[in-house]
Amino acid sequence: MKTCLAVAFVALIVAAAEWTVAAQNPQQAPQPLKTEKIKDDLYVITGDGGNTTAYVTDEGVILVDDKNDRNHDDLIAAVKSLSEIPVRYVINTHAHGDHTGGNQKLSGAVIVGQVNERADMIKGKLAGAPSVTYNDQMTIFLGGKEVDLRYFGRCHTDGDTFVYFPADKVIVTGDCFNTGNGRGLNPTGSTTPGFYADYTINGSVLSWPATVDAALRLDWDIVIPGHGPPSNRAAFLKWRRDVDAVIDRVRTMARAGKTKTDIEQVLVREFGWETTGMPIRSLDAVMVELK
Numbered sequence: 595m596k597t598c599l600a601v602a603f604v605a606l607i608v609a610a611a612e613w614t615v616a617a618q619n620p621q622q623a624p625q626p627l628k629t630e631k632i633k634d635d636l637y638v639i640t641g642d643g644g645n646t647t648a649y650v651t652d653e654g655v656i657l658v659d660d661k662n663d664r665n666h667d668d669l670i671a672a673v674k675s676l677s678e679i680p681v682r683y684v685i686n687t688h689a690h691g692d693h694t695g696g697n698q699k700l701s702g703a704v705i706v707g708q709v710n711e712r713a714d715m716i717k718g719k720l721a722g723a724p725s726v727t728y729n730d731q732m733t734i735f736l737g738g739k740e741v742d743l744r745y746f747g748r749c750h751t752d753g754d755t756f757v758y759f760p761a762d763k764v765i766v767t768g769d770c771f772n773t774g775n776g777r778g779l780n781p782t783g784s785t786t787p788g789f790y791a792d793y794t795i796n797g798s799v800l801s802w803p804a805t806v807d808a809a810l811r812l813d814w815d816i817v818i819p820g821h822g823p824p825s826n827r828a829a830f831l832k833w834r835r836d837v838d839a840v841i842d843r844v845r846t847m848a849r850a851g852k853t854k855t856d857i858e859q860v861l862v863r864e865f866g867w868e869t870t871g872m873p874i875r876s877l878d879a880v881m882v883e884l885k
């Protein structure tokens with residue numbers, strides 16, 4: 595029983611580590627990666643860490659996020675199977691180590707992030723912080739193709755980049771939209787898995803709706819989340835309504851003086867949240883912000 599509890603506790607720590615700024619667990623073995631074609635020149639690589647998007651051009655590959663450090667060799671093998679031309683740019687959607695852990699070993703590429711994201715990585719003592727930053731918007735042109743980086747405000751952190759591929763009508767959201775938990779899974783079938791603001795780097799549940807509404811004003815059909823399977827605009831709109839429902843419910847209960855336990859039970863029962871997941875474990879901070 596004691597061993598069982600210890601194992602469960604370690605598993606919890608590992609799961610939690612994927613979602614925080616200092617996330618790295620060198621002991622954990624890398625999970626196998628899987629590549630899925632989204633468009634002729636756009637792929638998503640899943641299986642471990644945050645989702646990686648690979649955009650192939652005649653002059654090199656642009657990656658969005660590069661998983662954990664432990665995934666580096668497998669990630670490079672997956673990208674090489676798409677193109678022999680090297681990775682030229684890596685865009686970080688946010689600072690967490692399961693999205694930026696490959697930065698240091700990809701030093702031949704230009705690492706790009708929002709200005710707050712770079713500061714978050716430095717604050718978290720993470721290696722490979724971006725060498726190029728932007729404030730609100732920047733565009734990368736490579737091999738006759740265009741990639742737009744947009745900062746719409748706080749959501750999962752204070753430095754989340756949305757990456758837009760106008761020719762393919764695809765958007766990549768980082769962890770401002772997830773269809774799975776930190777492991778990319780959705781064991782409870784929740785419509786809002788991974789709705790988690792990291793308050794240690796100024797994430798904000800309150801700002802979240804306005805931030806994602808700005809992303810909705812762009813013209814896209816397919817959305818690649820930070821974790822979990824790719825999705826579409828209709829599912830994103832459904833998720834967006836459920837985000838409002840979660841916020842309204844938590845705010846109403848917090849203002850009525852309900853306890854954290856009361857609110858936890860509602861989130862588990864009505865919204866299918868995992869009892870040990872990071873979203874529910876950040877509830878203290880969420881209640882303070884929404885009250």
Ligand SMILES: [Zn+2]
Pocket residue numbers: 612613614688690750769
């Ligand atoms: Zn994250």
